[in-house]
Amino acid sequence: MGQDQTKQQIEKGLKLYQSNQTDKALYVWIKVLEKTSDPGGKFRVLGCLITAHSEMGKYKDMLKYALDQIDTAREMEDPDYLTEGYLNLARSNEKLCDFQKTVSYCKTCLNMQGTTVSLQLNGQVCLSMGNAFLGLSVFQKALESYEKALRYAHNNDDKMLECRVCCSLGNLYVQLKDYEKALFFPCKAAELVNDYGKGWSLKYRAMSQYHMSVAYRKLERLPDAMECCEESMKIALQHGDRPLQALCLLNFADIHRCRKDTDKAFPRYESALGIMTEIGNRLGQVHVHLGVAKCWLLQKDFDKALDSLQRSQELADGMGNKLCTLKVHCLSEGIYRSQGQEEKLREQVVKFLQCVEELELYCGMCGESIGDRDQKLQSLPCSHIFHLKCLQTNGTKGCPKCFKSSMKPGFV
Ligand SMILES: [Zn+2]
Numbered sequence: 023m024g025q026d027q028t029k030q031q032i033e034k035g036l037k038l039y040q041s042n043q044t045d046k047a048l049y050v051w052i053k054v055l056e057k058t059s060d061p062g063g064k065f066r067v068l069g070c071l072i073t074a075h076s077e078m079g080k081y082k083d084m085l086k087y088a089l090d091q092i093d094t095a096r097e098m099e100d101p102d103y104l105t106e107g108y109l110n111l112a113r114s115n116e117k118l119c120d121f122q123k124t125v126s127y128c129k130t131c132l133n134m135q136g137t138t139v140s141l142q143l144n145g146q147v148c149l150s151m152g153n154a155f156l157g158l159s160v161f162q163k164a165l166e167s168y169e170k171a172l173r174y175a176h177n178n179d180d181k182m183l184e185c186r187v188c189c190s191l192g193n194l195y196v197q198l199k200d201y202e203k204a205l206f207f208p209c210k211a212a213e214l215v216n217d218y219g220k221g222w223s224l225k226y227r228a229m230s231q232y233h234m235s236v237a238y239r240k241l242e243r244l245p246d247a248m249e250c251c252e253e254s255m256k257i258a259l260q261h262g263d264r265p266l267q268a269l270c271l272l273n274f275a276d277i278h279r280c281r282k283d284t285d286k287a288f289p290r291y292e293s294a295l296g297i298m299t300e301i302g303n304r305l306g307q308v309h310v311h312l313g314v315a316k317c318w319l320l321q322k323d324f325d326k327a328l329d330s331l332q333r334s335q336e337l338a339d340g341m342g343n344k345l346c347t348l349k350v351h352c353l354s355e356g357i358y359r360s361q362g363q364e365e366k367l368r369e370q371v372v373k374f375l376q377c378v379e380e381l382e383l384y385c386g387m388c389g390e391s392i393g394d395r396d397q398k399l400q401s402l403p404c405s406h407i408f409h410l411k412c413l414q415t416n417g418t419k420g421c422p423k424c425f426k427s428s429m430k431p432g433f434v
């Protein structure tokens with residue numbers, strides 16, 4: 023198969039894919055992959071297969087095609103192809119929660135000396151890197167990466183990228199427990215979808231609704247949370263978007279748990295866990311086990327709660343997610359305290375304090391912790407994070423942590 027025919031067949035697959043005939047599209051693309059003699063065409067068709075498998079949640083296949091793609095790029099020795107190939111490798115590892123690998127592939131991308139074509143990808147690289155740092159609970163670096171991604175989005179007028187970064191920022195502020203900002207950013211994403219998203223895939227709308235729903239739940243606005251989550255789930259079902267379906271199920275379960283309705287929560291946790299195990303979303307699985315543990319606590323079944331916490335901890339340790347490990351120790355501490363098990367309690371307290379130290383979640387001004395309750399936070403352009411109230415009393419002096427002079431609040 024020559025260059026022209028390859029191009030034609032890729033286009034044919036794209037049309038099928040866009041009209042929701044995914045199986046037929048995959049068939050056409052895999053045939054191209056077998057028959058083409060054009061390396062550029064092979065690279066592009068692998069790109070199509072990577073995107074399709076990512077959206078279906080088939081992350082292991084996604085990684086396999088990304089590895090083929092980087093081999094093709096290496097044969098072609100073209101920096102633009104290499105950058106795109108490494109970005110796809112980074113993304114595949116991000117989806118499989120292999121966050122260290124994601125960070126290192128992103129760094130490889132940023133060090134490539136490509137043309138303007140690959141420079142345009144840098145925003146996406148920064149977003150992926152931010153997500154990986156967030157997965158490792160390295161909040162300041164996550165924030166720094168998101169800031170850079172936003173700057174690329176603004177400079178290139180890339181509203182889709184801006185929308186995705188806003189959703190990720192929502193996720194970051196949920197974790198830092200500034201719920202006002204956690205709601206602000208996905209609302210901003212939803213606005214972008216309304217203003218510019220006529221031609222976009224509906225998944226952007228679904229994604230922003232999902233993140234809004236999580237923030238509403240944290241703000242204890244449960245009817246709003248329910249409404250957004252239903253909207254998101256509806257689109258996820260229409261599009262066969264398994265990864266988002268799993269996240270929505272988890273969020274539905276959490277909403278029911280907040281209403282103390284464990285009968286409704288348990289089966290939803292179980293369905294979410296099923297999909298997440300199948301697709302390889304380990305971070306999602308940790309959150310399911312944490313939610314299940316909290317349900318058992320509501321029912322005062324401490325043995326079952328400890329069992330779920332144990333599972334969360336194993337998965338969280340495997341990924342290097344320190345925030346989840348911290349939550350496990352915090353919940354275990356509560357259980358052992360209520361049971362009067364002094365020795366085990368002490369062990370958990372020590373581990374908990376170790377986590378707090380490693381996370382460096384302190385305000386650089388008052389020295390008090392950040393992210394242990396709902397408090398307004400503000401970052402500076404250097405991406406250091408403080409309590410808003412502390413920065414307001416600091417006046418116009420520079421950043422108290424790194425001594426950079428600008429006190430203008432950062433984008434995020
Ligand atoms: Zn403070």
Ligand SMILES: [Zn+2]
Pocket residue numbers: 402404405406421422423424425426
């Ligand atoms: Zn600073």
